[in-house]
Amino acid sequence: MILKFRFYLLLPLIVLQGCANTLQNHPDVVSARANGVPIFIYGxxxxxxxxxxxxxxxxxxxxxxxxxIKYVYFEVVPYNEVGDVAHSEIGRKSRAILEYTGPVNANEYVPTAYWENVWYNSQINCIELKSVKVEFINGDLRVFGEDELRRVSTKNTQMLIGDITESCDYKGE
Structure with missing residues (x-):
């Protein structure tokens, strides 16, 4: 099942422009761009x-x-607090493919790509990103599996709240 959503601009244009300029000069972003990575995930x-x-x-x-970019597909799996895969109480699905519809112009920053009610399970507290597929307007495709996701993310970016490749394993005793 592919979930679709509409993008809602939540920040004033001035703030968005300021963040985008700061992010473009971050060393991780500069390195990714130099290595031909088409998309950088901040969080x-x-x-x-x-x-x-x-x-x-x-x-x-x-x-x-x-x-x-025409579309970005984020494949995600939800987990509960003890590190087990969680299933939706409606439809029993766990894995979801979240479709972001562009266009996303060259060097454009997307501050909020949001999907509401992806699952119904009050025990979900973490998601793992399993793959990202980027489809460009000209038909080109780039796919990043689990092993390649570190190339499209960082945990060192100041704008990031959590490492996008972080595991949802149980972190207790």
Missing amino acids: KYVDTPNSAGGVGVKFRFQNLSEKT
Whole structure:
């Protein structure tokens, strides 16, 4: 199942422009661009479940290429607090493919890509990113599997709240 959403501009244009300029000069972004990485992911976030147990997902990313992105597909899996894969109470799905519809112009920063109620399970507290597929307007495709995701993310970026390749393993005793 592919979930679609619409992009809502949540920040004033002046703030967005300021963040984008700061991010473009970050050493990790400069390195990724120099290595031909087309997309840089700054963060992934799972919402606190709503009153019905619906859990939303957010991503922040930037198009580092000179081409316009048509679609980005984020493949994600939810986990509970003890590190087990969580399934939605509606439909029993766990893995989801989240489709972001562009266009995302060259060097454009997307501060909030959001999908509401991806799963219904109040135990979900973490997601792992399994793959990212980038489709450009001209038909070119780039796919990044689990082993390649470190090339499109960082845990050192000041704008990042959490490492997008962080494991959802149980971190207790």
